[in-house]
Amino acid sequence: MNTTGSSFLPDSSQKDAFVEFDRVQKSYDGLQLVVKDLNLTMPKGEFLTMLGPSGSGKTTCLMMLAGFETATHGDIRLDGKAINNIPPHKRGIGMVFQNYALFPHMTIAENLSFPLEVRSIGKSDREAKVKRALDMVEMGDFGGRRPAQLSGGQQQRIALARALVFEPELVLMDEPLGALDKQLREKMQFEITDLAHRLGITVVYVTHDQTEALTMSDRVAVFDDGKIQQLASPDELYERPENSFVAQFIGENNTLDGTIREIKGDTCLVELDDGGLIDAVPVNVSKVGERTRVSIRPERVEINKDRLQEGAHTLKADVLEFIYMGDIFRTRLKVAGNDEFVIKTRNAPDQERLTPGTQIEIGWLPEDCRALDATN
Amino acid sequence: MTDAASEPDKITGPTPDNALRAADKADDGPVLAADGKPLKQSLNRALRAQKLRALALIAPLLIFVLISFIAPIGDMLFRSVENQIVGETLPRTVTALTDYDAASEEAPGDDVFEAAYYDIFYAAENKMHTRLGSRLNYEMTGASSMFRKAGRGVDDIGEVYLDQFEDLDENWDEARPWAELMGDPDWISAQEGWDGESRMPAFELRSGIADILPRTATTYENFARFMQNEEEESPLEEEPWSVVHTALYQDLSEGDVSGYSGPRSDMLQGAADLVASPDFETISFRDGFEEIDEDWVTPEIWQIIKTYSPAYTSGYFLNSVDMQKTEEGPAMRDEDERIYGLLFQRTLFMSMVITFSCILLGYPVAYLLSNLPASRANLLMILVLLPFWTSLLVRTSAWKVMLQQQGVINDVLVWLGMVADDGRLVMINNQFGTIVAMTHILLPFMILPMYSVMSTIPPSYVRAARSLGATNWTSFWRVYFPQSVPGIGAGSILVFILSIGYYITPEIVGGTSGIFISNRIAYHISTSLNWGLAAALGSILLVVVLALYWAYDRIVGIDNVKLGG
Numbered sequence: 001m002n003t004t005g006s007s008f009l010p011d012s013s014q015k016d017a018f019v020e021f022d023r024v025q026k027s028y029d030g031l032q033l034v035v036k037d038l039n040l041t042m043p044k045g046e047f048l049t050m051l052g053p054s055g056s057g058k059t060t061c062l063m064m065l066a067g068f069e070t071a072t073h074g075d076i077r078l079d080g081k082a083i084n085n086i087p088p089h090k091r092g093i094g095m096v097f098q099n100y101a102l103f104p105h106m107t108i109a110e111n112l113s114f115p116l117e118v119r120s121i122g123k124s125d126r127e128a129k130v131k132r133a134l135d136m137v138e139m140g141d142f143g144g145r146r147p148a149q150l151s152g153g154q155q156q157r158i159a160l161a162r163a164l165v166f167e168p169e170l171v172l173m174d175e176p177l178g179a180l181d182k183q184l185r186e187k188m189q190f191e192i193t194d195l196a197h198r199l200g201i202t203v204v205y206v207t208h209d210q211t212e213a214l215t216m217s218d219r220v221a222v223f224d225d226g227k228i229q230q231l232a233s234p235d236e237l238y239e240r241p242e243n244s245f246v247a248q249f250i251g252e253n254n255t256l257d258g259t260i261r262e263i264k265g266d267t268c269l270v271e272l273d274d275g276g277l278i279d280a281v282p283v284n285v286s287k288v289g290e291r292t293r294v295s296i297r298p299e300r301v302e303i304n305k306d307r308l309q310e311g312a313h314t315l316k317a318d319v320l321e322f323i324y325m326g327d328i329f330r331t332r333l334k335v336a337g338n339d340e341f342v343i344k345t346r347n348a349p350d351q352e353r354l355t356p357g358t359q360i361e362i363g364w365l366p367e368d369c370r371a372l373d374a375t376n
Numbered sequence: 377m378t379d380a381a382s383e384p385d386k387i388t389g390p391t392p393d394n395a396l397r398a399a400d401k402a403d404d405g406p407v408l409a410a411d412g413k414p415l416k417q418s419l420n421r422a423l424r425a426q427k428l429r430a431l432a433l434i435a436p437l438l439i440f441v442l443i444s445f446i447a448p449i450g451d452m453l454f455r456s457v458e459n460q461i462v463g464e465t466l467p468r469t470v471t472a473l474t475d476y477d478a479a480s481e482e483a484p485g486d487d488v489f490e491a492a493y494y495d496i497f498y499a500a501e502n503k504m505h506t507r508l509g510s511r512l513n514y515e516m517t518g519a520s521s522m523f524r525k526a527g528r529g530v531d532d533i534g535e536v537y538l539d540q541f542e543d544l545d546e547n548w549d550e551a552r553p554w555a556e557l558m559g560d561p562d563w564i565s566a567q568e569g570w571d572g573e574s575r576m577p578a579f580e581l582r583s584g585i586a587d588i589l590p591r592t593a594t595t596y597e598n599f600a601r602f603m604q605n606e607e608e609e610s611p612l613e614e615e616p617w618s619v620v621h622t623a624l625y626q627d628l629s630e631g632d633v634s635g636y637s638g639p640r641s642d643m644l645q646g647a648a649d650l651v652a653s654p655d656f657e658t659i660s661f662r663d664g665f666e667e668i669d670e671d672w673v674t675p676e677i678w679q680i681i682k683t684y685s686p687a688y689t690s691g692y693f694l695n696s697v698d699m700q701k702t703e704e705g706p707a708m709r710d711e712d713e714r715i716y717g718l719l720f721q722r723t724l725f726m727s728m729v730i731t732f733s734c735i736l737l738g739y740p741v742a743y744l745l746s747n748l749p750a751s752r753a754n755l756l757m758i759l760v761l762l763p764f765w766t767s768l769l770v771r772t773s774a775w776k777v778m779l780q781q782q783g784v785i786n787d788v789l790v791w792l793g794m795v796a797d798d799g800r801l802v803m804i805n806n807q808f809g810t811i812v813a814m815t816h817i818l819l820p821f822m823i824l825p826m827y828s829v830m831s832t833i834p835p836s837y838v839r840a841a842r843s844l845g846a847t848n849w850t851s852f853w854r855v856y857f858p859q860s861v862p863g864i865g866a867g868s869i870l871v872f873i874l875s876i877g878y879y880i881t882p883e884i885v886g887g888t889s890g891i892f893i894s895n896r897i898a899y900h901i902s903t904s905l906n907w908g909l910a911a912a913l914g915s916i917l918l919v920v921v922l923a924l925y926w927a928y929d930r931i932v933g934i935d936n937v938k939l940g941g
Contacts, residue, residue, distance in 0.1 A: 068839055088842040089851075101840035105858040114854070115844035166845065 017077075018044040018202055019065065019170060024074035026060050034060050036226040038074070042204070044169070047196050049205045051213040052223030053249070061223075062172050062206050067091050078170065089118075094163035094171040094201075098178055100155045102147035108134070108158050109143035115166040133165040136195070153184045160192065164199065171196070173205045177212065189216050210250050214238065222246050238297075243284055244372045247295040254298060254341050257374060260290045267366045269313075270294055272336040278313045279366035284373050291374035298330075300368035301343040303352070303360055314363035317341065319354045329353060335362065453918075456911035459689040462681060465508045466495040470685040478679045479703045488678065489661035493530055494595070497619040500527035501602060514906050515691065515700070516680045522669050529668030534618025536659050537625040544650050545643055548621070555612045557640045558585055558596045567612055576604045579611060588636055591623035625651055625658070679703065692912035716896070716913065720920070723893040726811060727875040733815040734822035734871050735864055742826035742863070746833075757827075764820045772884045775813040779804040779885070805887025813885045814875055821874060822867035829863025869928060873921055893917060 019042040026035040035057045042048050050058035063069040064076060067088030075082045083091055102111050109130055116126040134140045137157035147155055156176060163171050173192070177185045193216045196203045207213055213220045214234040221231045222245070230237060230246045241247035248255070261277070262269040268282040270292060280294045302308055320339060321332040328344050331354050335341040343362070345351050354360065409418040463470050468491035476484040499505040509523030541548035548554075555564060559582055566577035579600035586593040599620055600611040607614075627633075628651040633644055650656055665672035683701050684691060691701050698714035699706045708714070741760065745753050763771060778784045781800045789795040803809055833856065841851030879894040886895065893913060900910035 066839075066843055068842075088839070089845045089847055091843075092845070093843060095840065095843035097836045097840055099834060099836060101834070101836040103837060103841075103855055103859075114841070114846070118844065118846045118850055162844065172843075 016043060017041040018046075018079055019204065020075075020077040021061070021065075022075040022077065024061075024064065024071045024076060026057070026064060026069065027072045033072075034226055035064075035071075038226075038228065040221065040228065040231070042202060044202055045200050047193060047203045047205065047216060047218045049207060049213040049217035049220045050223055051207060051210060051220050051249075054208060056223040057226040058206050058221075058223040059174060062174055062204060065204060066093055066095055066172055092166075092168050092170075094166070094168035096159045096163045096171065096173040096176040098175045100147070100159040100176075100179075102155055102158055102162070104147050106146075107143065108139070108145050108147065108150070111147070111158065112143075112162050112165050115162065119166060129165055133161040136164070137161045137191075152180050153188065156180060156188055157191075160195070164195075164201070168201070170202045170204070173203065175207050176205075177207075177209075185212070192216065214250070222249060224249070240283075241295065241370065241372070244293050244295065244375045247370065247372055252298050252342065252344075254296050254301070254335075254338070254343075256294050256296075256336050256338060256341075258292055258294060260285055260288050260292055260371065263288060268371055270371055272315075274336045276313075276315050276336050278315065278364075278369060280369040280371040281367055283370045285371050292371045293374045294369055294371050296364055296369045298342045298344040300364055302363050302365075303343065303345070303354070305361065305363070308363045309365065312363050312366070314361045317360055317362045319356050319358050319360060322354050322356055333360075333362070452907070452911050453915050454911075455908050456692050456915050457688045457690065458908065459511075459684060459691065460687045461504075461508055461511050462684045463687055465499045465504050466492065466681065466685075468492075469495045469681060473678060473682045473685065476678060476682060478675075478682050481675060483662075483673045483675050484678050486660055486662050489665050489672075492526075493533060493622070493661045493664065494619065496523070496526050497530045497534075497617070498598065498602075500530060501617070502606075510905065511908075512677075512680055512684065514695070514909065515684060516676060518671060519677060519680065522671050522677060525669050526665070526672065529664070531618055532667065533659060533661065533664035534620075534622045536657060537621040538618045540650065540657060541621055541624070541647055544646055547640075547643055548647065549615055551612055551614050551616070553640055553643060554596065554616050554620070555600075557638075557644065558582060558593060559600070559611070564612065567610055570610065576608070576610065579604060582638065584638070588631065588633055589624065589627040590631075592620060592627050595620045595623040628652075629658075692908040693916070695909050696912040696916050716893070719891075719893045719896055720916070722807075723876055724920070726807060726814075726890075726892070727872050729811055730814050730818060730875045731822075731868050731872045733811065734819055735868065737815065738819055738822035738826055738867065739860075739864070742823050742830055743860075745823070745827045746830035747835075760820055760823050763816065768817065768880060769884075771817055772813055772881045775809070775816065776804060776885055779809050779812065804885050805890065807886075807890040809885040809887070810882045810890035810892075813881050814878060817881060818871045818874055821870045825866035825870060826860065826863035829866070830860050833859050865928070869925070872924070876921060877917065 019040070021038045021040040024035060024038040025033055027033050038057075038061060040061075050061060052058045060069060064071050065078075067083070067086065071084060076084055078091065078093075102108075103114065106114065112130040112133055113126050116129055121129070130143070131140065134143055137160055139154060139157050139161065142150065142154065142158070147158070150158065159176065163173075176192075177188050180188060189212055192203075205213075205216065214237070217234060219231060219233055220237050222229045222237065224245050229249075230242045232240075232242075237246065238250055241250060244255070247253050256270075256272050256278070258270040258272040258278075260268055260282070261271045263282055263285075266281060267279055268285070270278050270280050272278065278294065280292075285292050305314070308314070315335055317333040317335045319331060320334055323330040323332075327347055329347060329351065331343050331345070332339070333341045333343060407415040409415045411418070469488060472488040472491040473484060476488060496505055499508060505523045505527040506520070509520040512519035512523070538549065555567075559567075560580040561582070563577055563580045567579075570576055579597065581593050581597055596616060599616050603609045603611045603614050624647065628648045633648045636644060662673060671677060683703075689701075690706070694700055694706050696716050698709045698717045700709050741756075745756055745760070748756065776783075780786070781802065781804075783804075785803065786795065786800045790797050790800065795801060803812070837855050837859065838851050841855040842848070846854065876892075877894050878892055879898055882890055882892045883895050883898070886892070894917070897910045897913045897917075900906045900913070
């Protein structure tokens with residue numbers, strides 16, 4: 001799998017790589033690899049998210065970059081220099097922790113001043129920088145308070161300000177919004193990306209929340225089983241997943257199992273297990289007769305035949321359930337033996353509301369349907 | 377609604393407007409529950425059952441603690457000021473001493489000795505004089521033996537009179553004639569009819585006898601009551617005490633009994649004549665006391681009695697701080713008599729040293745424990761707790777074996793050649809031994825609270841500090857250590873308060889220079905039996921601990937003390 005080839009790198013090339021993982025492996029117990037052969041290159045100023053289920057190795061990667069874990073094999077380079085043997089405090093990397101890790105016995109101003117003090121920056125300079133950092137996160141009046149006196153969102157901003165106050169070029173964030181409620185989380189997502197772009201810093205962001213990953217990042221690295229499954233921009237990741245795992249992990253997804261019958265350039269014909277035929281884009285399938293799992297997003301399923309192109313294959317579907325969700329309708333269908341097949345339709349004035357118990361015909365554009373590997 | 381109703385232009389009754397007004401009014405008053413009663417009342421009723429349940433749950437322990445712990449301790453502490461023994465044992469003497477100038481260099485007059493004679497006589501019969509002697513011995517060395525001698529010696533004074541009266545008429549040393557002289561005839565017949573098992577008929581003086589022989593009547597009555605109540609003997613069969621004869625002599629020498637015509641008037645008349653005769657031998661009370669012990673005619677004992685005659689005294693507390701009561705008020709004791717101040721200082725100082733040693737030794741262990749994976753931490757925890765589960769006495773005795781001059785450590789040092797055989801180190805029966813043994817014994821009390829606090833400090837704090845550019849040491853000292861301070865505080869309070877009242881270990885390995893104030897308290901409780909002083913010392917210790925606790929609360933804040941979570 002060629003991860004870098006198909007990804008889009010904003011105005012960058014291999015040469016001015018800022019952060020680089022070069023064939024990095026990590027094992028804790030000497031028996032199992034938690035991170036298997038990680039290769040990753042980040043240009044300066046990029047916002048990259050490591051996304052994956054827990055245990056996928058994403059946090060380990062972050063900790064190796066921060067210096068709290070050592071790589072078992074391979075090089076980690078920062079701005080061209082290998083940093084494997086540099087202790088964390090000399091790496092100059094800002095970090096935001098999941099629980100914020102604001103020092104509870106210090107005031108907010110002291111918390112922010114801490115990284116400056118250990119860098120022996122003069123008092124007046126320190127105060128100016130602390131003030132600037134606090135203003136940056138709109139918390140200028142809170143310098144005298146203790147972390148426990150702040151709300152979760154405020155603590156989050158302070159943690160951010162503290163990671164930025166000593167002007168690092170690289171900031172790592174380990175699920176920083178995990179403890180916030182939904183509304184605040186969305187607000188902070190915007191604030192963090194805005195700040196990162198404004199300051200031009202490079203950010204490595206770890207999360208298991210795919211919405212967060214999609215909305216915030218320039219690129220997303222989807223981790224599973226110690227490997228990057230796909231590294232791509234959010235739209236590419238969503239619309240063109242390269243394997244079944246990514247398709248399943250990112251967004252809602254319908255799958256149908258079948259066998260490749262015919263491959264013609266960039267379309268293929270798939271015979272589903274119940275005998276139905278559909279068109280799809282072959283992604284990581286290569287030969288006729290191979291088992292495949294086709295993936296189609298619920299919003300790309302077409303129930304209006306007029307919108308399908310000439311000769312498109314359609315399938316019969318039984319309507320099982322109709323759920324009114326306000327802005328959209330969500331309808332559960334039984335298609336080719338799969339009764340968890342979901343379609344989403346926009347709540348438009350002319351939109352048909354399907355009645356459970358009826359049978360309809362569905363279809364899709366071949367490019368929206370991707371034939372992927374049949375993982376078990 | 378009354379206001380609205382009294383105004384003519386308003387319609388009374390259930391109109392919408394009136395309903396609104398009623399609603400407005402209700403807002404001013406107490407909030408009502410659905411049944412119309414005040415909400416607060418309803419709430420209290422709802423919570424009452426819950427409160428009663430809670431009370432019932434703690435009641436057994438509360439009652440147990442109250443009865444078996446708080447009440448006895450209160451009683452014990454009360455002893456530190458209680459001093460009724462002097463006033464109760466020597467009531468007449470205390471009264472007679474009222475006018476005595478304690479600052480004078482002379483013993484008091486004969487009236488005081490007379491009062492003391494009667495008091496000590498009764499006290500000796502009640503066997504109270506030795507207890508009083510012990511009590512006053514705390515204030516004046518020698519008082520105990522003076523009272524013991526006086527208890528025996530006061531009889532000699534009475535014997536002088538008893539013998540002469542007896543020589544005159546044998547009946548003066550017989551029970552029956554005395555009873556007839558002093559007792560009410562009705563009582564005598566009732567006493568004669570006593571069956572020996574039921575309650576004795578209480579003695580009653582014959583009417584009129586108290587006017588003729590006032591002292592004798594009182595003294596005999598005391599004797600008769602004592603016989604009946606304490607000895608359960610019939611006064612008809614017991615010869616009176618010699619003190620009665622002394623009283624008789626006093627009465628006869630002062631009063632006139634010629635007009636007396638009751639029973640035994642001849643006998644009494646004869647005695648009166650004898651007393652009046654110049655041959656009659658007398659002895660002044662003062663001389664009698666001087667014969668018992670010369671110290672009785674020095675002013676010191678009387679000053680002490682006068683000083684300690686009130687029912688409550690600050691004497692024990694003054695003693696506890698190396699002071700004493702003098703005529704001029706409280707004053708420091710002589711330099712060589714001061715021990716408690718030194719003991720308190722030593723107790724505090726050594727407790728601090730022990731606490732500090734526990735912090736030094738315990739902190740790294742607690743740190744290691746809280747940063748190890750759970751399985752290995754548990755193993756190490758068992759090693760920490762193992763001494764905890766061993767008997768205190770066994771551990772202390774083990775230290776004795778280790779530290780003594782022929783002990784393990786000295787043997788090893790000699791074997792290694794680091795110490796000469798004739799220069800073995802003295803490591804026990806001194807402060808060093810106490811500190812070593814107690815640090816070891818109290819270490820778990822330091823480690824456990826520190827561990828439980830440290831294990832709640834997330835590793836992300838130190839990581840954050842390091843990512844912010846702090847070195848290992850800086851992130852420990854500036855970030856980790858301050859957060860572990862509550863654990864140190866909790867452990868220190870625990871260890872310090874435990875060690876300040878520690879008894880058994882200093883007793884065994886402390887020798888003389890390594891003992892604590894609690895050993896002195898124990899000594900006064902069980903050996904010298906000076907419970908008042910023990911109570912005073914204990915009270916002071918309690919106050920010191922409470923004061924330290926208060927100071928700690930002011931400086932560190934008791935909220936910052938965590939035993940876990």
